[in-house]
Amino acid sequence: MRVIVPLQGVVQGRGGLVLGSVIPCALFYLLQLYFKRHRSEPTPPPQTLTEVSELNRSLSRTHLSPRGSSAPACVSTRANSIVKSSDSPFYVGLKRVSEDPYDELSNPEGVIQLGLAENKLSLDLARDWLAETAKDSILSGGGSSGPLSMAGIANYQASDGLVELKVAVAGFMSQVMERSISFNPSQIVLTAGATPAIEILSFCLADTGNAFLVPTPYYPSFDRDLKWRTGVEIIPVPCRSADNFNLSISALDLAFDQGKKRGLKVRGIVISNPSNPVGNLLNRETIYTLVDFAREKNIHIISNEIFAGSTHGSEEFVSMAEIIDSEDLDRDRVHIVYGLSKDLCLPGFKVGVIYSSNENVLAAAKKLSRFSSISAPTQCLVISMLSDIRFIQKFIQTNRERLQRMYTKFVAGLKQLGIECMRSSGGFYCWADMRGLIRSYSEKGELELWNKLLNIAKINVTPGSSCHCIEPGWFHCCFTTLTEQDISVVMERIRKVSETCKSPR
Amino acid sequence: MAIETDQQPPVGLSRVAVSETHGEDSPYFAGWKAYDENPYDESKNPSGVIQMGLAENQVSFDLLEEFLKQHSEASIWGNKISGFRENALFQDYHGLQSFRKAMASFMEQIRGGRAKFDPDRVVLTAGATAANELLTFILADPGDALLVPTPYYPGFDRDLRWRTGVKIVPIHCDSSNNFQVTPQALEAAYNNAEAMNIKVRGVLITNPSNPLGTTIQRSVLEEILDFVTRKNIHLVSDEIYSGSVFSSSEFVSIAEVLEARNNKGSERVHIVYSLSKDLGLPGFRVGTIYSYNDKVVTTARRMSSFTLISSQTQHLLASMLSDKEFTQNYIETNRERLRKRYGMIIQGLRVAGIECLQGNAGLFCWMNLSPLLETPTREGELALWNSILHEVKLNISPGSSCHCSEPGWFRVCFANMSEQTLEVALDRIHQFMKRRCDKEKLGHV
Numbered sequence: 001m002r003v004i005v006p007l008q009g010v011v012q013g014r015g016g017l018v019l020g021s022v023i024p025c026a027l028f029y030l031l032q033l034y035f036k037r038h039r040s041e042p043t044p045p046p047q048t049l050t051e052v053s054e055l056n057r058s059l060s061r062t063h064l065s066p067r068g069s070s071a072p073a074c075v076s077t078r079a080n081s082i083v084k085s086s087d088s089p090f091y092v093g094l095k096r097v098s099e100d101p102y103d104e105l106s107n108p109e110g111v112i113q114l115g116l117a118e119n120k121l122s123l124d125l126a127r128d129w130l131a132e133t134a135k136d137s138i139l140s141g142g143g144s145s146g147p148l149s150m151a152g153i154a155n156y157q158a159s160d161g162l163v164e165l166k167v168a169v170a171g172f173m174s175q176v177m178e179r180s181i182s183f184n185p186s187q188i189v190l191t192a193g194a195t196p197a198i199e200i201l202s203f204c205l206a207d208t209g210n211a212f213l214v215p216t217p218y219y220p221s222f223d224r225d226l227k228w229r230t231g232v233e234i235i236p237v238p239c240r241s242a243d244n245f246n247l248s249i250s251a252l253d254l255a256f257d258q259g260k261k262r263g264l265k266v267r268g269i270v271i272s273n274p275s276n277p278v279g280n281l282l283n284r285e286t287i288y289t290l291v292d293f294a295r296e297k298n299i300h301i302i303s304n305e306i307f308a309g310s311t312h313g314s315e316e317f318v319s320m321a322e323i324i325d326s327e328d329l330d331r332d333r334v335h336i337v338y339g340l341s342k343d344l345c346l347p348g349f350k351v352g353v354i355y356s357s358n359e360n361v362l363a364a365a366k367k368l369s370r371f372s373s374i375s376a377p378t379q380c381l382v383i384s385m386l387s388d389i390r391f392i393q394k395f396i397q398t399n400r401e402r403l404q405r406m407y408t409k410f411v412a413g414l415k416q417l418g419i420e421c422m423r424s425s426g427g428f429y430c431w432a433d434m435r436g437l438i439r440s441y442s443e444k445g446e447l448e449l450w451n452k453l454l455n456i457a458k459i460n461v462t463p464g465s466s467c468h469c470i471e472p473g474w475f476h477c478c479f480t481t482l483t484e485q486d487i488s489v490v491m492e493r494i495r496k497v498s499e500t501c502k503s504p505r
Numbered sequence: 506m507a508i509e510t511d512q513q514p515p516v517g518l519s520r521v522a523v524s525e526t527h528g529e530d531s532p533y534f535a536g537w538k539a540y541d542e543n544p545y546d547e548s549k550n551p552s553g554v555i556q557m558g559l560a561e562n563q564v565s566f567d568l569l570e571e572f573l574k575q576h577s578e579a580s581i582w583g584n585k586i587s588g589f590r591e592n593a594l595f596q597d598y599h600g601l602q603s604f605r606k607a608m609a610s611f612m613e614q615i616r617g618g619r620a621k622f623d624p625d626r627v628v629l630t631a632g633a634t635a636a637n638e639l640l641t642f643i644l645a646d647p648g649d650a651l652l653v654p655t656p657y658y659p660g661f662d663r664d665l666r667w668r669t670g671v672k673i674v675p676i677h678c679d680s681s682n683n684f685q686v687t688p689q690a691l692e693a694a695y696n697n698a699e700a701m702n703i704k705v706r707g708v709l710i711t712n713p714s715n716p717l718g719t720t721i722q723r724s725v726l727e728e729i730l731d732f733v734t735r736k737n738i739h740l741v742s743d744e745i746y747s748g749s750v751f752s753s754s755e756f757v758s759i760a761e762v763l764e765a766r767n768n769k770g771s772e773r774v775h776i777v778y779s780l781s782k783d784l785g786l787p788g789f790r791v792g793t794i795y796s797y798n799d800k801v802v803t804t805a806r807r808m809s810s811f812t813l814i815s816s817q818t819q820h821l822l823a824s825m826l827s828d829k830e831f832t833q834n835y836i837e838t839n840r841e842r843l844r845k846r847y848g849m850i851i852q853g854l855r856v857a858g859i860e861c862l863q864g865n866a867g868l869f870c871w872m873n874l875s876p877l878l879e880t881p882t883r884e885g886e887l888a889l890w891n892s893i894l895h896e897v898k899l900n901i902s903p904g905s906s907c908h909c910s911e912p913g914w915f916r917v918c919f920a921n922m923s924e925q926t927l928e929v930a931l932d933r934i935h936q937f938m939k940r941r942c943d944k945e946k947l948g949h950v
Contacts, residue, residue, distance in 0.1 A: 073644075073706075073707070073733075073737050073738050073739050073772075073773045075643055075644060075798075075800055075801060075804065076642065076643055076644060076645050076646045076649075076706070077646050078642055078643070078646065079642070079643040079644075079800070079801070079804040150569075150570055150573060151566065151570070153788045154566065154569070154785060154786050154787070154788050154789070155561060155563075155787060155788050156559070156561060156787045156788060157788045192631050192790070192812060192813050192814075192815070193813060195810050195811055196811045196812065199811055203519060203521045203522070203668055204518055204519055204521065204522040205518060205519055205522070206519050207519045207520050207521070208647070208670075210519075224810070228808075229642055229668070229808070229811075231647075267517075267519075298513060298514070298516055298517075299516065300516055332515060332516055333516040348815065348816030348817070349815045349816065349817060350813050350814075350815045358516075360518055360522065360523070361518065361522070364518065364521070364522035364523070367527045367529065368668070370632075370634055371631070371632075371634060371635045371638055371664075371668075371811070371812055372631055372635065372811055372812045373631055373632065373790045374631075374790070374815065375631070375788075375789050375790045375791070375814055375815045375817070375818040376788035376789055376790070377789065377815075377817065377818055377821065378815040378817050378818055381817065
């Protein structure tokens with residue numbers, strides 16, 4: 001079974017004589033590649049910018065043994081698993097951008113950042129709101145003794161967030177998901193960003209040595225968030241271009257059985273909807289099938305819906321909250337992760353959400369939130385912002401329009417270069433098919449191209465291998481840090497490189 | 506298709522989720538419940554429970570308010586709205602450089618310039634709670650242990666052990682030498698761990714101590730440093746109350762001891778700090794790890810992704826802590842007010858016939874009620890605690906929840922209330938003692 005998937009990839013992706021005649025070699029290489037992807041290796045996260053994808057494969061505990069007592073006191077195995085290996089593609093890319101960042105006026109030859117899922121498109125809206133409203137900010141003593149005044153917030157607060165913020169966030173989530181669901185504030189635990197939200201759920205739902213099923217390609221930081229300190233494993237569930245990288249239940253079944261064979265107890269499935277890095281939306285049918293699967297195996301589902309408000313196009317977004325809302329039998333096994341970093345363009349504020357109707361999970365998560373609480377003054381500011389319903393409505397709408405526009409332009413630009421993107425309906429990025437540009441259909445070929453793009457074209461994109469994609473040649477490109485003018489610059493640079501890459505067919 | 510059975514067990518949770526290690530069922534937290542249900546209010550509920558179990562500093566709050574009123578633009582974006590972009594987007598786990606610099610310099614000021622702190626060794630976390638847990642994850646593996654002197658902050662049971670799977674092996678201290686750590690106690694604890702086949706990875710001290718309210722003497726710090734060096738283990742010094750020492754000259758930080766040794770062997774030392782106590786801003790969730798070990802700094806920084814401080818808060822506090830005039834005045838005034846408050850409660854307790862450990866720091870005093878115990882046992886102590894909670898309507902923390910080996914000691918916080926409320930509390934204690942005295946007299950007739 002393990003052979004078939006990469007083989008299909010080879011056969012379907014790139015037919016032709018050259019590959020046809022070297023399939024045995026390619027097969028062997030791919031087999032090695034497949035095994036390599038599933039063995040753990042230590043690679044460090046990049047030095048800056050935490051929410052970007054990281055090439056970080058966590059290590060099993062027994063790998064490194066501490067040195068003898070003659071050496072200085074050593075750190076734990078957990079700490080050692082982030083041993084430095086500074087040639088991980090992602091680390092290198094981020095470093096290059098920070099050393100030589102593109103600026104239209106002051107540094108037009110600099111490296112353009114396309115590897116960071118950050119939304120700068122609608123920052124001006126948030127900034128204008130603040131300029132107008134912030135004069136009587138909570139902290140300048142506008143109201144000196146209310147619950148949201150300085151005196152009220154300086155003290156110890158509930159670790160899982162102010163009630164007012166939960167109410168405001170519940171309302172926002174409902175708005176963002178087009179009012180199809182109403183979220184209950186008492187089912188919310190707030191955390192300092194979505195990163196701890198995911199980790200807390202991992203701690204709550206699985207023991208060390210257990211596993212989660214995660215469809216690939218996936219957000220690279222899941223390796224850190226789900227595995228690092230928890231000691232939980234990830235069993236990848238490969239998705240293929242033939243299926244538009246949509247999740248198939250047979251792949252899920254297969255992965256589950258693989259887990260069994262490896263002696264790993266599967267505790268849950270972690271999905272992202274809209275997915276990252278591809279941008280797919282889960283349709284209702286798939287969601288219900290997933291829930292059936294989870295029920296059959298009696299496991300959890302974590303649905304990372306952080307890009308729920310960043311959908312573009314006409315496809316309908318269906319939240320797992322629908323399950324929480326309606327299906328009594330399965331409400332306890334479904335948990336949603338959300339945050340304001342993406343949809344509200346405020347990653348610096350660190351506002352993350354765990355949403356669940358499972359009382360035990362909420363109780364445990366609430367206690368664990370004390371390690372990751374949101375700073376009180378920030379909570380106040382966000383309450384204020386979210387309570388301005390008119391502003392929020394306008395923001396959500398404008399943001400979506402701008403996203404749609406940028407997406408369309410960017411994808412069209414790539415298409416002109418002969419680079420197709422997987423059809424996607426959400427997120428800040430597109431999933432670009434650059435298989436036509438890689439010299440060998442392998443991770444090595446992919447990384448060679450990535451290198452060219454970084455060092456010659458001077459754009460930083462994320463190679464699919466960082467996302468554990470089983471098919472080489474796909475690249476994750478975020479366009480929300482660009483202006484419309486930047487797009488033509490990007491395309492021109494890619495064109496130069498792509499012309500040197502096209503291999504004869 | 507799924508086959509539903511009525512007998513299907515509910516979907517399971519992890520051991521961490523169902524464990525009791527969070528400790529929230531201990532008396533330490535139970536008293537808070539009683540307070541929540543019947544909180545004292547000077548006008549609205551004068552017979553309610555007075556909270557003396559919460560180490561929060563409200564005595565210098567006016568100074569903060571004043572600063573913020575005068576520098577209101579700092580509260581959001583720094584000086585201009587153009588700072589917004591950087592603020593809103595900033596999510597680098599290195600933390601704002603200006604804030605790290607301000608923290609380093611504030612820590613230097615607190616130590617009277619007797620130690621230097623490098624901003625690049627400052628790692629930011631959402632509170633000292635997170636800092637202590639993070640260090641534990643980094644320094645020890647599940648099943649390993651940290652040695653911690655008793656009595657200690659009850660929250661350590663949760664912060665150091667819960668998710669990390671690390672154990673605490675106590676270093677027993679007692680009143681015979683004012684609960685100071687001795688080399689014998691250190692050795693005994695270490696051997697104890699070895700006997701249980703547990704690998705010791707470090708010692709964690711709190712200086713000034715919670716719940717004792719005392720600073721650790723220089724000679725003791727030297728002994729502890731020598732001990733961890735001999736055993737080749739780490740030393741974590743939680744100095745969260747360093748700015749709350751009543752007299753500046755009485756606090757010696759481990760940083761000073763290291764500098765006197767030219768930082769030799771310093772890579773095993775890590776300091777935890779926070780603004781929750783000294784600056785009275787626990788709601789802001791600002792903690793820091795200062796490590797002399799490069800690997801620990803790098804790893805802690807990456808791990809801090811799980812516990813970041815919002816950029817807005819960093820910006821606000823950077824502005825406040827860089828204002829040297831403000832910080833100098835704050836540190837001195839806060840110290841003085843705490844000293845006065847401490848004097849007030851000690852005097853009030855003495856008049857009521859209660860002695861405390863001689864303290865010189867912190868937001869609490871360590872009160873000796875052992876003469877009042879029916880039986881010199883943990884049960885006797887809890888019975889007394891219960892009657893103080895329900896009869897006297899004061900929530901104080903029993904020594905057993907701090908793992909004190911001698912029953913009868915209680916931690917009483919004095920900085921989280923107004924002077925008037927403290928007077929009311931002292932009066933209640935006085936009445937309580939008087940009643941007991943009278944009861945005894947009657948009993949002897």
